[in-house]
Amino acid sequence: MKNKTLLFFLLFTTALFAQKKVNEDIPSQKLNVNRQITVVTPASYDSPANKNKKYPLLVLLDGDYLVDPFSGMLSYTEYWNDLPEVIIVGINQNRNNERKTDCHVEKETGLPDEFSEKFFDFIVTEMMPYVEKKYRISPFKIIAGHDLTAGYINFFLYKENPLFNAYIALSPELPKEMEEDLAGRLADIKTPIYYYLATADGDVAKMQKKIKTLDENIKKAPSPTLKYYFDDIKNASHYSLVTFAIPEAMYHIFSIYQPITSTEYQEKIVTLKSGYVDYLTKKYDVIQKDLGVKIPVRLNDFRAIEAAILKNGAYEELKLLSDVASKNYPKTTFAEYYTGLYYEKMGENKKAVNAYMKGYGYSEVGEYTKDMMLEKADNLK
Numbered sequence: 001m002k003n004k005t006l007l008f009f010l011l012f013t014t015a016l017f018a019q020k021k022v023n024e025d026i027p028s029q030k031l032n033v034n035r036q037i038t039v040v041t042p043a044s045y046d047s048p049a050n051k052n053k054k055y056p057l058l059v060l061l062d063g064d065y066l067v068d069p070f071s072g073m074l075s076y077t078e079y080w081n082d083l084p085e086v087i088i089v090g091i092n093q094n095r096n097n098e099r100k101t102d103c104h105v106e107k108e109t110g111l112p113d114e115f116s117e118k119f120f121d122f123i124v125t126e127m128m129p130y131v132e133k134k135y136r137i138s139p140f141k142i143i144a145g146h147d148l149t150a151g152y153i154n155f156f157l158y159k160e161n162p163l164f165n166a167y168i169a170l171s172p173e174l175p176k177e178m179e180e181d182l183a184g185r186l187a188d189i190k191t192p193i194y195y196y197l198a199t200a201d202g203d204v205a206k207m208q209k210k211i212k213t214l215d216e217n218i219k220k221a222p223s224p225t226l227k228y229y230f231d232d233i234k235n236a237s238h239y240s241l242v243t244f245a246i247p248e249a250m251y252h253i254f255s256i257y258q259p260i261t262s263t264e265y266q267e268k269i270v271t272l273k274s275g276y277v278d279y280l281t282k283k284y285d286v287i288q289k290d291l292g293v294k295i296p297v298r299l300n301d302f303r304a305i306e307a308a309i310l311k312n313g314a315y316e317e318l319k320l321l322s323d324v325a326s327k328n329y330p331k332t333t334f335a336e337y338y339t340g341l342y343y344e345k346m347g348e349n350k351k352a353v354n355a356y357m358k359g360y361g362y363s364e365v366g367e368y369t370k371d372m373m374l375e376k377a378d379n380l381k
Contacts, residue, residue, distance in 0.1 A: 018043045019075055021067075023092075026130050030122040036092045037127065038063050040071045041135070042078055042085035054138040056086045056292055057131070059123075059164070061149035062099060063090020066242070070144070073246050083254045084293045086142075089131055091123070093149070103152035110176030112155060120155060124163060138292030142194075142253060144168035146242060147207070151175055154182050157189070165290075166194035168249045170242050171203050174210045183217035186226050192290055194227045196249040200236035207238075227252070256286050257293065260304040270308045277320040280305045296328040299366050306338075310345075318342035333359040333368040340376060349380045356380075 020041045025034040044050050058074075060066040067090035077083035093099035102119040105112055112120060131137060143164045145153045150172035156163050158181075174182075186195060195218075199211040215230045229252040233241045251258070260269070260283075269279060280301060288294045302325065309317045322338035329335065336359030343352035356377035360370050 019071055020045065021071070026127055028122050028126050030118045030126060035122065035127070036095075037131075038067050038088075038090040038092060039131075039135070040067060040088040040090075042087070043075075044085060045087070045136075052136075054136045054292065056084060056140040056142065057137045058086045058088045059141065059143045060088065060090040061103070061143070061145035061153065062093055064092045064094040066090060066144065066146060069243060069246055070250075073250065077247075077250070081298070082258060083250055084257050084291065084295075087131075087135055087137060089127075091127070099148055103148050105152075105175040107176065110178060110181075112152075116152070128163070140165050140290070140292035142166040142168065144170065144249070145172070146170040147173045147238070151178065154178060157182065157185050157193070162189065162191075162193065165192065166196075166253045168196045168245075168253075170198050170245050170249075171200070171207060171238055172197070172211060173207055174214060179210045179214040179217060183214060183221055186218060186228075187221035187223045189223070190225055192225050192227065194253045196229050196231070196245075196252050198231040198233060198241055198245040198249070200233040200238065200241035200244075202235070202237040203241065204238050254291065256283065257291060259298050260301045265304050265308065269304060270311055272308070273312075274314060274317075276305050276308045276312075276314060277317050277324060280321075281324060297324060299334075302334075306341075315342065315345040318345060329365050332363045332365045333370065333373050334365040335359075336362065337368050337373065337376075340373075344376075344380065353377045353380050 021038065023036055023038050025036050028035050042055065044053070045055070058070065060070060067088060071088055074083065074086060074088070078085045093102055101115050103112075104116045141164045143153045143156065144150070144167070147170070150169040151174050153164075153167055153169065154172070154174075157167065186193065197211065197215060197218075199208045203211075212232075218226075218228055218230075229248070231245055231248050233244045236244055269276060272279065280297065283301075284295070284297055302321065305321060306318070309315065309321065318338050319342045322335050322342060325332075325338050326335035336355050340352045340355035340359065343349070343355060356373045359368075359373040360377070364370060
């Protein structure tokens with residue numbers, strides 16, 4: 001976590017990559033006032049090559065001060081393709097301390113009062129349709145908040161069909177009995193839900209106690225559809241924990257998106273007796289199905305699966321890997337490389353040479369150059 005946080009601070013102080021940030025006013029009949037949002041689109045959003053691409057949505061309550069740290073961290077990780085690009089929408093709530101009226105709950109019931117119910121409706125029936133109409137939003141949606149607003153985001157989980165797929169609760173101020181009720185609700189939801197909960201050793205004591213009780217209750221009633229992570233951050237205050245928590249939260253939510261790591265390779269892939277290519281295709285199917293992100297299989301992930309196949313002598317799977325390469329990088333050297341490697345390992349050198357030479361006539365991909373294909377063929381002649 002320390003390395004991620006260090007990177008976060010470095011990028012937060014330097015404008016590295018070109019996101020686009022604009023403020024917009026949304027007329028609200030629910031609130032009888034215009035409400036300002038801040039929208040940050042990723043660097044690739046306006047590229048002609050991505051005109052049909054859709055992006056996950058990250059909604060930030062307390063947008064006034066959460067947009068910049070979230071966008072800074074995501075700008076860095078997007079650049080390295082470590083996390084997916086997302087569209088950020090921050091709801092600004094601190095001009096006139098709107099957050100207190102937006103998210104106010106009745107002490108006796110622990111439920112939103114009349115105005116905060118209207119704010120809830122503003123998000124669901126006015127802001128979200130506005131954003132989805134104007135921007136290219138994928139089905140995967142995240143919401144985050146800090147203290148008061150972090151407690152408030154949990155009310156979306158009380159609905160039969162939660163609007164958001166992932167929740168980032170940064171030191172939430174939990175209303176009456178929410179530490180009991182929310183745990184039960186999370187256990188009952190049948191669709192995949194990501195939930196990140198954070199406190200710190202220097203957090204407000206009264207809030208920290210309820211947060212830890214919520215954590216205990218969630219762990220008592222595990223759910224196969226809940227992807228839960230609790231973060232008790234050391235050497236941090238109620239405010240500084242935000243900078244530590246943001247990268248941890250986003251890496252938790254998008255863990256499946258990340259390239260295959262050495263740990264994943266050693267613990268989950270090379271130990272398989274078979275099904276290496278199946279592991280790869282399922283990983284990218286989940287990325288598309290759960291996160292709404294469609295990307296070609298990364299070259300490094302191909303290499304990891306290739307290494308596992310060769311290490312375990314499962315050469316038949318190289319032909320399957322060639323099929324996956326052909327779907328992701330059609331008419332390139334890449335698919336023919338794996339076809340050639342398959343025949344080479346099966347002892348059919350003539351067919352291997354033909355495959356490598358066929359690849360020589362296609363477009364290059366990364367290190368899989370025409371010269372490489374020619375060299376592979378020459379070595380077998």
